[in-house]
Amino acid sequence: MTLHRIGIKIPLSRDLQDDARLIPVFHAWIRDQRLxxxxxxxxxxxxxxxxxxLMLIGFDCDITLDREGGEPTLYVQxxxxxxxxxxxxxxxxxxxxxxxxxxxxxxxxxAGLAFDERRITVLSNDRLHVANDxxxxxxxxxxxxxxxxxxxxxxxxxxxxxxxxxxxxxxxVGTHNLSPAxxxxxxxx
Amino acid sequence: MTTWKDHLGDxxxxxxxxxIDHFEAQMxxxxxGKIEDRVFAELRLRRGAYGQRxxxxxxxxxxxxxxxxxxNPQLTKGPDTLWDAPGMMRIKIPWGGFTAEQLDLxxxxxxxxxxxxLHITTRQDVQLHYVDIEDTxxxxxxLAAVGITTREACGNSVRNVxxxxxxxxxxxxxxxxxxxAEATWRFLLGHRDVQDFGRxxxxxxSGCADGACGLVSMHDMGFIARTREVDGRIERGFEVQxxxxxxxxxxVAKVLDPFVLEHEILPLTQAVARVYAxxxxxxxxxxxxxxxxxxxxxxxxxxxxxxxxxAALERDERWDEWVPTARRFQETPxxxxxxxxxxxxxxxxxxxxxxxVKAQRQAGFVAVxxxxxxxxxxxxxxxxxADIARRFLRDTMRTTxxxxxxxxxxxxxxxxxLYEALAAIGLARSGAESITDIVTxxxxxxxxxxxxxxxxxxxxxxxxxxxxxxxxDADVQNLRIKISGCFNSxxxxxVADIGFFxxxxxxxxxxxPHFQLILGGQWAENGRHFGQAMGAxxxxxxxxxxxxxxxxxxxxxxxxxxxxxxxxxxGRKEIKALLDDLTxxxxxxxxxxxxxxxxxxRSYSIGDIGxxxxxxxxxxxxxxxxxxxxxxxxxxxxxxxxxxDTEAPARATGLALDAMIKAAQALIKxxxxxxxxxxxxxxxxxxxxxHDTGLFHDRYMGGKFAQFLFAAWEERHERxxxxxxxxxxxxxxxxLEAAHACHxxxxxxxxxxGGGTLKIRH
Numbered sequence: 001m002t003l004h005r006i007g008i009k010i011p012l013s014r015d016l017q018d019d020a021r022l023i024p025v026f027h028a029w030i031r032d033q034r035l036x037x038x039x040x041x042x043x044x045x046x047x048x049x050x051x052x053x054l055m056l057i058g059f060d061c062d063i064t065l066d067r068e069g070g071e072p073t074l075y076v077q078x079x080x081x082x083x084x085x086x087x088x089x090x091x092x093x094x095x096x097x098x099x100x101x102x103x104x105x106x107x108x109x110x111a112g113l114a115f116d117e118r119r120i121t122v123l124s125n126d127r128l129h130v131a132n133d134x135x136x137x138x139x140x141x142x143x144x145x146x147x148x149x150x151x152x153x154x155x156x157x158x159x160x161x162x163x164x165x166x167x168x169x170x171x172x173v174g175t176h177n178l179s180p181a182x183x184x185x186x187x188x189x
Numbered sequence: 190m191t192t193w194k195d196h197l198g199d200x201x202x203x204x205x206x207x208x209i210d211h212f213e214a215q216m217x218x219x220x221x222g223k224i225e226d227r228v229f230a231e232l233r234l235r236r237g238a239y240g241q242r243x244x245x246x247x248x249x250x251x252x253x254x255x256x257x258x259x260x261n262p263q264l265t266k267g268p269d270t271l272w273d274a275p276g277m278m279r280i281k282i283p284w285g286g287f288t289a290e291q292l293d294l295x296x297x298x299x300x301x302x303x304x305x306x307l308h309i310t311t312r313q314d315v316q317l318h319y320v321d322i323e324d325t326x327x328x329x330x331x332l333a334a335v336g337i338t339t340r341e342a343c344g345n346s347v348r349n350v351x352x353x354x355x356x357x358x359x360x361x362x363x364x365x366x367x368x369x370a371e372a373t374w375r376f377l378l379g380h381r382d383v384q385d386f387g388r389x390x391x392x393x394x395s396g397c398a399d400g401a402c403g404l405v406s407m408h409d410m411g412f413i414a415r416t417r418e419v420d421g422r423i424e425r426g427f428e429v430q431x432x433x434x435x436x437x438x439x440x441v442a443k444v445l446d447p448f449v450l451e452h453e454i455l456p457l458t459q460a461v462a463r464v465y466a467x468x469x470x471x472x473x474x475x476x477x478x479x480x481x482x483x484x485x486x487x488x489x490x491x492x493x494x495x496x497x498x499x500a501a502l503e504r505d506e507r508w509d510e511w512v513p514t515a516r517r518f519q520e521t522p523x524x525x526x527x528x529x530x531x532x533x534x535x536x537x538x539x540x541x542x543x544x545x546v547k548a549q550r551q552a553g554f555v556a557v558x559x560x561x562x563x564x565x566x567x568x569x570x571x572x573x574x575a576d577i578a579r580r581f582l583r584d585t586m587r588t589t590x591x592x593x594x595x596x597x598x599x600x601x602x603x604x605x606x607l608y609e610a611l612a613a614i615g616l617a618r619s620g621a622e623s624i625t626d627i628v629t630x631x632x633x634x635x636x637x638x639x640x641x642x643x644x645x646x647x648x649x650x651x652x653x654x655x656x657x658x659x660x661x662d663a664d665v666q667n668l669r670i671k672i673s674g675c676f677n678s679x680x681x682x683x684v685a686d687i688g689f690f691x692x693x694x695x696x697x698x699x700x701x702p703h704f705q706l707i708l709g710g711q712w713a714e715n716g717r718h719f720g721q722a723m724g725a726x727x728x729x730x731x732x733x734x735x736x737x738x739x740x741x742x743x744x745x746x747x748x749x750x751x752x753x754x755x756x757x758x759x760g761r762k763e764i765k766a767l768l769d770d771l772t773x774x775x776x777x778x779x780x781x782x783x784x785x786x787x788x789x790x791r792s793y794s795i796g797d798i799g800x801x802x803x804x805x806x807x808x809x810x811x812x813x814x815x816x817x818x819x820x821x822x823x824x825x826x827x828x829x830x831x832x833x834d835t836e837a838p839a840r841a842t843g844l845a846l847d848a849m850i851k852a853a854q855a856l857i858k859x860x861x862x863x864x865x866x867x868x869x870x871x872x873x874x875x876x877x878x879x880h881d882t883g884l885f886h887d888r889y890m891g892g893k894f895a896q897f898l899f900a901a902w903e904e905r906h907e908r909x910x911x912x913x914x915x916x917x918x919x920x921x922x923x924x925l926e927a928a929h930a931c932h933x934x935x936x937x938x939x940x941x942x943g944g945g946t947l948k949i950r951h
Contacts, residue, residue, distance in 0.1 A: 125301055
């Protein structure tokens with residue numbers, strides 16, 4: 001399976017209130033190359049409702065405070081190919097997302113921010129290889145199940161009932177709370 | 190592995206598919222080093238794949254210039270343009286028309302290859318940012334499969350042919366120009382006679398002369414619909430204009446022919462293209478737009494050459510075979526309203542109707558403008574908008590040059606249901622074409638040429654002015670604000686009531702982001718009247734400057750007097766005095782926020798500048814000299830404002846030259862504090878020390894600004910008309926901007942031609 005454009009979303013349980021608080025954080029991250037991924041620029045779409053409000057543009061992946069559908073999420077979108085099978089790739093992108101979440105929690109300027117510790121979303125951003133249909137779900141579901149199993153041991157996975165042309169999106173709800181740091185340990189274990 | 194090429198198969202038109210395959214092959218050759226990067230850059234541009242800020246692999250992080258960690262910094266896709274660096278994809282939308290199917294596809298592309306945002310440009314294109322060049326062939330194939338090409342969206346070619354978004358439904362137009370714009374882009378796409386231009390060539394169509402429509406008068410070539418009666422028969426034709434353009438120095442287009450019959454527009458355009466390709470400047474790109482050829486030859490000589498060329502053209506069937514169909518062209522609405530059940534939507538709906546809904550000339554139908562914030566909508570919104578369009582329209586959507594979308598042929602009785610549907614996806618913002626419907630170019634967000642954050646400022650003003658309800662304030666709601674990130678006018682600041690272009694100033698050891706204020710431009714009459722420069726305001730003080738200007742307008746206007754008229758009547762001197770305190774900048778410690786641009790956290794200054802005492806003294810001499818030059822420039826502007834004085838243009842031109850000489854002298858003083866005052870000496874020394882060495886060169890514009898001084902000197906004994914004097918003042922304004930920039934570069938120890946030496950962190 002050739003799906004590499006994998007997206008992971010982690011919902012915020014406590015919002016930033018003012019997204020501009022992320023601007024100095026993202027600029028500092030670029031200056032210090034804070035992440036192992038190549039990060040390049042900051043894109044600001046705060047003026048657009050329910051948009052990718054603030055983005056840290058990267059070469060390997062984009063990292064976004066996303067407000068699509070009205071719910072704030074941390075959204076990591078892989079753009080470059082990854083090694084391994086689809087499950088390994090989903091685990092790798094999820095690890096990036098939790099690593100970013102953990103780094104955001106450590107930022108003094110973002111006090112009050114919190115992530116939902118029982119939910120994560122996996123999506124396919126490649127309509128050619130994994131479309132938003134039953135065939136696509138059959139491909140992505142096992143990889144999402146592997147992720148769920150690694151994080152929670154057991155979890156509920158449902159396909160988002162959005163627009164038929166939206167990207168295939170699978171919501172994973174775990175059985176207990178798992179902080180980003182703990183999630184990262186489990187994914188790297 | 191399945192590919193989009195396999196998947197789409199015959200859905201891609203064969204010729205377009207072959208072109209894309211060819212481009213993909215060129216990409217591979219470039220990767221093997223078999224195509225020069227300079228050549229590949231133009232090939233790429235002609236496919237719509239544009240460079241983006243930081244694509245040279247360097248980015249200033251607020252402290253110093255640092256390398257960005259691209260995996261393969263050796264491979265380039267153009268001079269100083271790294272292969273791995275994300276770029277912009279410009280997608281041509283001829284005359285702004287698009288279908289629901291196309292919008293669905295654009296939404297998909299925005300998500301899969303870009304950042305989930307579709308950006309509508311001031312030329313009715315759609316732009317996607319942060320696109321990996323490796324994705325561009327598939328992106329082009331998917332577009333081709335729904336009838337869209339990116340060919341010649343950039344580069345030295347005929348760009349998107351634009352048109353009035355109300356064409357065909359406007360009560361004022363002579364006739365629907367849509368099929369003529371369509372025939373023109375199809376005829377010119379890839380035409381052999383448009384492949385050898387020195388610069389880009391932009392064409393626009395308008396249905397009438399009075400409205401803004403297609404902004405014909407600021408285009409390289411433009412067509413205004415006209416009819417005439419001959420022997421009782423109505424003939425269709427166009428007033429044809431050439432040589433307009435904004436850019437650094439705006440030119441109003443000249444009338445090439447007041448009436449060209451409809452079947453003659455394509456051969457005439459071909460003839461213009463051939464003359465431009467043959468005689469237009471090719472080496473100095475800053476003088477290469479057709480406006481410079483028109484200015485050089487004069488419109489009469491250009492007309493003679495074009496008609497001579499036209500007479501010699503070999504007949505082409507494509508010139509007029511489309512004309513009968515054009516006359517029958519007619520968009521159609523859905524047969525019945527989709528949902529005309531009444532709803533109680535309150536005041537918001539009424540205000541939206543007031544600003545965003547226009548009656549069509551066809552009874553019972555309206556056109557609805559979606560006021561997109563800074564021209565942006567998300568992929569998710571776009572996909573749902575496509576559904577709304579299917580429900581209420583029959584593929585009758587258009588982008589606009591004000592970065593909006595117009596839904597045409599809406600049954601008036603559907604308005605409540607349509608509003609409700611748009612509101613559900615965040616697209617029912619009121620205030621279309623009002624003071625809050627702010628236009629900006631990409632500026633420093635993504636453009637390599639950006640000086641200040643036009644979108645950052647635009648976003649701030651959008652929020653603040655909307656919160657104050659100015660879009661519904663009868664006194665000021667019809668004013669337009671347009672912002673460019675630099676002097677190149679992509680935000681069309683010259684034709685706004687209140688326009689801005691980005692600039693910077695140096696205070697102490699720091700740079701301060703600024704915007705030059707341009708007041709009194711006019712959007713109506715196809716953008717024929719340009720505003721006047723009023724001086725630079727620090728970026729963070731622009732909102733306050735706007736409030737003062739609006740208060741002035743409210744106070745001074747008499748009845749329905751236009752903003753332009755008030756600006757002219759009150760005069761530059763008083764307006765500058767009104768804003769004077771805003772232009773005084775406290776030092777960095779007192780107000781550090783002024784030294785950071787909108788939406789950014791990095792210091793705009795160059796924090797690592799180190800200047801010795803001696804240099805400090807010389808610097809103050811230079812600063813003093815440039816300030817004196819600014820005063821002379823203001824005098825020139827004031828002189829030109831005196832319409833009663835027949836000597837005013839000559840006096841203004843002389844003062845503009847004096848201002849440039851003073852600024853040049855100020856720079857020379859950094860090297861020779863004893864330089865003499867006479868113009869001849871200053872000119873020679875400036876040429877020797879700053880022009881010939883490249884020190885004064887702009888990184889992207891080269892020696893263009895120095896040429897303004899040399900030309901002004903050469904022509905110092907001529908007696909100019911008012912429009913030429915106005916242009917000379919514009920040139921002097923830009924020369925002074927370049928002097929500020931040069932001074933800042935020298936302060937930073939960046940003394941190489943074009944500011945090329947960068948402090949680099951590895």
